[in-house]
Amino acid sequence: MSEVLVVVEHADGTVKKVTSELLTLARTLGEPSAVWIGPGYSDAAAAVLGEFGAAKVYVAEGAQYIDHPVAPRAEVLASLVSEHSPSSVLIASSADGKETAGRLAIKINSGVITDAIGISADGIATQSVFGGSTVVHSKVIKGTPIFTVRPNSTPPVPAVTSTTRVDVTVPVSEVAMKAKVTGRTVAQKDGRPDLSEAAIVVSGGRGVGAAEGFSVIEALADSLGAAVGASRAATDAGWYPHQYQVGQTGKTVSPQLYVANGISGAIQHRAGMQTSKTIVVVNKDPEAPLFELADFGVVGDLFKVVPQVTEEIKKRA
Amino acid sequence: MKIAVCVKQVPDTWAEKKLRSDDSTLDREAADGVMNELDEYAVEEALKLQEAHGGEVTIVTMGPERAGETVRKALSMGADAAIHLVDDALHGSDALATSYAIATILAGRDFDLIFFGSESTDARMSVVPAMVAERLGVAQLTFAQKVDVDGTSVKIQRTTDYGFETVEASMPAVISVVEKINEPRYPSFKGIMAAKKKPVETLSTSDAGLEGSQLGLSAAWTVVEDFAARPPKAAGTIVTDDGDGGVKLAEFLATQKFI
Missing domain, CATH: 3.40.50.1220 (TPP-binding domain)
Known part of the structure; x- marks a missing residue:
């Protein structure tokens, strides 16, 4: 079966729910491999990714990948796509996720579909557009299809597998380091679920x-x-x-x-x-x-x- | 400081938007066109920086002839000049083609800052600013809720799911803004009159040195298979509160297994 790359969304070392959804969806398209970018990968994270069927986890660990917005993530993914030729790449439809998808599309000269709410086995994405008034089915016709998928689109279903960690080191280019994160301000946590993921x-x-x-x-x-x-x-x-x-x-x-x-x-x-x-x-x-x-x-x-x-x-x- | 602001004409926010039955592209004739709302905030931020630091603000757009209305609006807010890429060959261009066209126009014009709204109200992809930064090889400072310029460096507050990040870069840089950043000005009568005399450079795709094979519907990296209006939702149950509205609502939530 062909490999499908699923980019892991994580915060404070914890895998976000949307990643379980994306892995569930990816299993209908091929064999999912998770991609962890940034610090904080742990056994607990590996267990969650394995629970939802990620046989492999590519780990690009290091602060350099998140200390510059978006661009280094696209470089890691471009390198993985050229090395492993996956059949498609799935990313969560967050602001960062969509921008990562956009930059990756240019790097690998491939089409990108954002805000999919479903993807059929033959790669046709469903989108709900114009404030939900119109349902569109579309597909990528050039390169390796890149999809960003909205949270809460696929109910996560476990399919436990053992997970192999594959470390990857992709040097971050000078261009990708031109913008630098110099501070992070966390708004007061309210203890409630994340708005974009909440049931x-x-x-x-x-x-x-x-x-x-x-x-x-x-x-x-x-x-x-x-x-x-x-x-x-x-x-x-x-x-x-x-x-x-x-x-x-x-x-x-x-x-x-x-x-x-x-x-x-x-x-x-x-x-x-x-x-x-x-x-x-x-x-x-x-x-x-x-x-x-x-x-x-x-x-x-x-x-x-x-x-x-x-x-x-x-x-x- | 040389500032570009990329703006897009979109169907009026309040109008019903639909796709064309012949080629599945957005029906731009069916509704009045307006400047994409978030782009007004981008124009405002550029004008504020110009007021504080001097320089020139140039509006950049691509789109059919009527997108000239949006250019005029930006000029009447106070921008100095505009570049309008207009060509039938652009019809149906997707985000990859759009970013290619805009990056090609911007390249070699030595802009220090390139502003965008963070999203258009029609396509809502939020990818073109990042794609333009990628193509130009310049810093990406997107989703800004605050912009500070100090000499040749620029610092923004980037909104994130958990709060905000401070992101810094040396110019040139691409900046996209969210609506929290400012309150866009209305064009004054004087501004509207002055806009009529401001220079607008109209370019065709060949003027701009663009390759036709990379543009338009036939070159798109994605294709629409089909689309349909969402089936109308069955009418729900509406009750009037006679003192027990909350109880009835709880009963509904219980039958739906939410509680």
Whole structure:
């Protein structure tokens, strides 16, 4: 079977969930090999990659690969592609992932498809575009196909295998070192799941009315083990930090459950959440356009409905 | 300081976007064209740097003739000059071809900084700035929420999933911006009048020295097999809160096995 390279997303040495999803998807295309770039590879990481079927893990360990944004990662991948001729390369659709894919495409003169939500065995990718209004099937016709895949697109299914570590050393070029990371500022961790990967997202918009109003949104999120999101109206007003913005100019999420509170449903917002599997809308305005997308909607004051549902969930827990 | 700002005309954010049935490309005639929203922030940041450090701001775009409206808007915000690549041969160009065309125009013009919006509202790939940096062999400073210039070095705050990184480089550099960076100005009446007299260099692909074999739909590295409108979603259950809206919502979540 042909080899499929899967780039591992990791933070603080922990493999992110999207990587298990990508390995699961890669098994339908060929034999997955994981690619770990940066410091922090461990037995625990190897165990996760093996659990989801990575027979080989290429490890390019070293700070030089992450101390310069994106460019060194593309160089490592280009080297692996030329040495091993994989049938395709899968990368998570994060900001870094998409840029890595773009630079790799130029280096290996290959086509790239971003934000796939599925890939068939014959390499045809499914994308949901224009705020989810259109489904497109497309394929790469030149070179080694490169796909970036959205988190939450493939349910991860284990297929335990033993994993062989293959160390790779790719010298980083001078050009790739021209931009240098000189500091990292971690926003206060809220202890909730990562917004782009979360199975459930609870979000608030203009109807929340003030920064303090987000406490009811957070309480509901915590009762469900969910991530918190916000509409642009809420982040522009400074009620909630920018990195939690869901929408056209923020993050695109595709959770199992999306609970929108006090969000009217501008195209700006829909584009970031329309592919969520189940959508719940709470809004006091019965004309709010987001009700069109709702599987379940409550017309009412979110400051009455949200605390009540939170209490109910706690009772049932 | 010589600054370029690459802008794109896109269908109005509020318009329904669709693909053409004949060649599966975006139907650009079906809606009004506007400057891609994030590109306005890129123009604004370039103008602010010019105000602080001097120099010249040049707008660069590729697209059909009507993309000239977007060029005029950027000029009326205050940019000094523009380059517009317009040629039927560009129709259907994908990200690889677009980055090739833009990088070719920019190469040899000695820009110190090259600005982009971090994403277009139509294609939403977010790859062209990184691809242009790759092709030009210059530093990539993307997803900037803050830009500081000091002599010949430039420092940005790059937004990440966990917060932000500080990234530094010597010029030249490619910078893409997120909307947190500033508040774009509206063109003034004076600006709109002045824009009419500003120079716009219109280039064909051969003027720009581009190889036709690398451009357009026929050269694309990817092909659309088919597309379809997403089937309309079945109408959901909408209840009005009579004091038990939260309870009903909890019941729904229970039947869906979320709780």
